[in-house]
Amino acid sequence: MVFDEWTSREGFEAFFGGQREIPDVMRAAGATETPTAASYRIIETTDSY
Template identity: 45%
Template sequence: MSVIMVLRLDGDPAALERFAAAEPELMDGIAEAGKALGCTRHMFAAGNGEVIVIDEWPDEAGFHQFFATQPDTHRLVEAAGATEPPRMTFYRRLETPGQF
């Protein structure tokens, strides 16, 4: 059963968007590294002063391996102007009718 990982980061969503637009190869490289370790879904979202990353992984261990071995993810945290370390929460995916 897969897990949903939600990473919350206090920072500037616009600054992260500018960084991502200026570094598409870096962003694609990070995504490919995640796929290689089992990530099946990945997206960013933003709120007022917060960036959220939402991933789906086969298990927590896969995400932790990815995060520990990808120094470029730390560049994203810095680019967003993070004021605190990222906060990660894992959720068990529920299999229910009506999903899409």
């Protein structure tokens, strides 16, 4: 599992979709499934730090 922070979902998709090396690196690391991505919005609260 990998977590990364982007300013927009579109920016992430443009980066990830344009990388030829990522599938090779994932296979070399032992990944056998197609990756899935999820995005979450940050909720600003009074106890954020």
